[in-house]
Amino acid sequence: MSTASHPLLIRGGTVVNADREERADVLLVDGKIVAVGEGAAAQAPAGTETLDASGQYVMPGGIDPHTHMQLPFMGTVTADDFFTGTAAGLAGGTTTIIDFVIPAPQESLMDAYRKWRGWAEKSAADYSFHVAVTWWSEQVREDMGRLVRDEGINSFKHFMAYKNAIMCDDETLVNSFKRALELGAMPTVHAENGELVYLLQQEVARMGITGPEGHPLSRPPMVEAEAANRAIAIADVLGVPIYVVHVSCLEAADAIARARARGQRVYGEVLAGHLTIDDSVYRHPDYATAAAYVMSPPFRPKEHQEALWRGLQAGHLHTTATDHCTFCAEQKAVGKDNFAKTPNGTGGVEERMAVVWDAGVNTGRLTPSEFVAITSANTAKLFNVYPRKGFIGVGADADVVLWDPKATKTLSAKTQHSKGDFNIFEGRQVTGLPSHTISRGRLVYVNGELRAEKGAGQYFKRPAFGPNFQAVQKRAQETAPTAVARAQ
Numbered sequence: 001m002s003t004a005s006h007p008l009l010i011r012g013g014t015v016v017n018a019d020r021e022e023r024a025d026v027l028l029v030d031g032k033i034v035a036v037g038e039g040a041a042a043q044a045p046a047g048t049e050t051l052d053a054s055g056q057y058v059m060p061g062g063i064d065p066h067t068h069m070q071l072p073f074m075g076t077v078t079a080d081d082f083f084t085g086t087a088a089g090l091a092g093g094t095t096t097i098i099d100f101v102i103p104a105p106q107e108s109l110m111d112a113y114r115k116w117r118g119w120a121e122k123s124a125a126d127y128s129f130h131v132a133v134t135w136w137s138e139q140v141r142e143d144m145g146r147l148v149r150d151e152g153i154n155s156f157k158h159f160m161a162y163k164n165a166i167m168c169d170d171e172t173l174v175n176s177f178k179r180a181l182e183l184g185a186m187p188t189v190h191a192e193n194g195e196l197v198y199l200l201q202q203e204v205a206r207m208g209i210t211g212p213e214g215h216p217l218s219r220p221p222m223v224e225a226e227a228a229n230r231a232i233a234i235a236d237v238l239g240v241p242i243y244v245v246h247v248s249c250l251e252a253a254d255a256i257a258r259a260r261a262r263g264q265r266v267y268g269e270v271l272a273g274h275l276t277i278d279d280s281v282y283r284h285p286d287y288a289t290a291a292a293y294v295m296s297p298p299f300r301p302k303e304h305q306e307a308l309w310r311g312l313q314a315g316h317l318h319t320t321a322t323d324h325c326t327f328c329a330e331q332k333a334v335g336k337d338n339f340a341k342t343p344n345g346t347g348g349v350e351e352r353m354a355v356v357w358d359a360g361v362n363t364g365r366l367t368p369s370e371f372v373a374i375t376s377a378n379t380a381k382l383f384n385v386y387p388r389k390g391f392i393g394v395g396a397d398a399d400v401v402l403w404d405p406k407a408t409k410t411l412s413a414k415t416q417h418s419k420g421d422f423n424i425f426e427g428r429q430v431t432g433l434p435s436h437t438i439s440r441g442r443l444v445y446v447n448g449e450l451r452a453e454k455g456a457g458q459y460f461k462r463p464a465f466g467p468n469f470q471a472v473q474k475r476a477q478e479t480a481p482t483a484v485a486r487a488q
C-alpha cells in the first residue's frame with residue numbers, strides 16, 4: 001500500500017470555507033490545491049484519481065490547536081505519541097495539530113524545543129508548537145527571540161496552575177507577555193489560579209473526599225475566572241493580544257466577552273469535551289471511569305455548556321480544540337487515594353470534528369461555514385498560517401476532508417485509533433463523519449481505512465507579526481501618550 005501523493009480531483013461536492021459554501025470541483029497536485037471550480041477537471045494531469053464527493057462537504061482539514069502527544073506530565077507520559085495521536089486525528093478529519101513544548105522550570109527553552117522536535121518526527125500529520133514559558137531569566141528572553149526568528153514559533157504558553165511544577169508567577173507572566181509583544185508572538189494562558197487550586201485540594205481532602213469527585217471541587221469556575229481576568233488585565237495594560245486556552249465556564253467566557261466589548265484583542269478556545277460533557281462524570285460509581293475524566297479545567301455543570309456554545313455563536317470564543325492528553329487506567333490509578341495526584345488529561349483528537357458537527361451543525365447552533373471557522377480557519381488566522389491552512393483555495397496546502405453529513409457512528413474506545421484505553425465520548429452517537437481525509441495531497445483515511453504513515457507529517461513554521469500585531473502596533477502609535485511641553 002502506497003500513500004504517495006498523486007493528483008486528486010474531488011468532483012461534485014460542496015466546498016465549505018469560513019466565508020461561504022459553493023458547489024465546486026477541487027484539484028490537488030503535489031500537496032497543494034491548484035484549482036477550485038469549473039475549470040478544475042480540465043486542468044487535471046494524466047494519472048489523476050477522481051473522488052466522487054456528491055452529497056458531501058469538502059472542507060479544510062481540521063486544525064487542533066491544543067494537543068499533548070508524548071507529554072511527560074505528573075510523573076508519567078501520555079499514551080499517545082506523535083504517530084498514534086496524529087494518526088487518530090487523521091481518522092477524524094484533523095490534518096494539523098499545534099502541540100506544546102513544555103520546558104521544566106530552569107530548563108533551557110531551546111533544549112526543550114529540540115527535544116520535542118525530535119519526538120515529533122514520527123508525526124503522520126502536520127504539526128507546529130506553542131512553547132511554554134515556565135520560568136524567567138535573561139536566557140529565556142533571548143531564547144524566545146531565537147524561537148520566533150529562527151524556528152517559526154509565534155505563540156508562547158503560560159500555565160497559571162500546576163503549582164510546584166510548571167506554574168508561572170505574575171513576574172514571569174508580565175515579562176513574558178511583554179517580550180511576546182516585542183516579538184509579535186501570541187501569549188496564551190491556561191487560566192486557573194494555581195494557589196487557590198492548591199489550597200482547595202487540601203481542604204477537600206480534609207473533608208474526607210479523596211476520589212475524583214474532589215477534582216471539580218478543587219477547581220470551581222471562579223478559580224478559572226480569576227486567572228482569566230488577571231491574564232486579560234495584564235495583557236490589556238501591556239497592549240498585547242491574548243489567547244485563553246480551554247475556556248470551560250460561563251465566568252471565564254464572560255471575562256473574554258467583556259474585554260472584547262472594551263476593544264481588547266482577546267481570543268478564546270473551547271474543547272469539544274467541555275461543550276458536551278458535564279461534571280456528573282466525576283460521581284460515577286466506577287473509580288476508573290470517574291478518574292478517566294480528570295482533566296483541568298474540569299467538566300462543568302450543564303449550564304456552562306450553553307454559555308460556551310453561545311460564545312462560539314456570538315464570536316467571543318473562536319476556536320475548538322481537544323487538549324488531547326491521554327492516560328490509561330493504570331496511570332490514572334496513581335491518584336486512587338488522592339485525586340490531586342491523578343494525571344490530568346483526556347483524549348478527543350479523533351472525535352472533535354464529529355462531536356462539534358453533530359452537537360453544533362446538526363442542532364442549528366452552527367452553519368457549516370461557522371463549523372469551518374471554529375475547527376480550522378480561525379486557528380489558522382490567529383496563529384498566522386492562513387490561507388495556507390484552514391482554507392480551500394488555490395495555493396493552500398492540500399489538507400482536505402470529505403465530510404459525509406449522513407454517516408453515523410457510535411463513538412467508543414473499542415473502535416478508536418488513539419492508544420488511550422478510554423473514550424470520554426463513549427456511547428455518543430454522531431451523525432456527520434469524514435469519508436476521506438487528505439493530508440498534503442495524500443489520501444490518509446478512506447471510508448474507514450486509516451493509511452497514516454509514520455513521519456509523513458511536516459513541521460511548519462508560523463511567522464510572527466500576524467494581522468493582530470500589526471493592528472495593535474498601529475493602535476499603540478495612534479494612542480501613544482505625549483508629554484506636556486511647558487515653558488521653562
Ligand SMILES: NC(=O)NCCC(=O)O
Pocket residue numbers: 068190294295296297323325344345346
Ligand atoms: N488539561 C489537562 O488536564 N492536561 C493537560 C495539560 C493542560 O493543558 O493543562
Ligand SMILES: [Zn+2]
Pocket residue numbers: 190245246296297
Ligand atoms: Zn491546560
Ligand SMILES: [Zn+2]
Pocket residue numbers: 066067068323325
Ligand atoms: Zn493542554
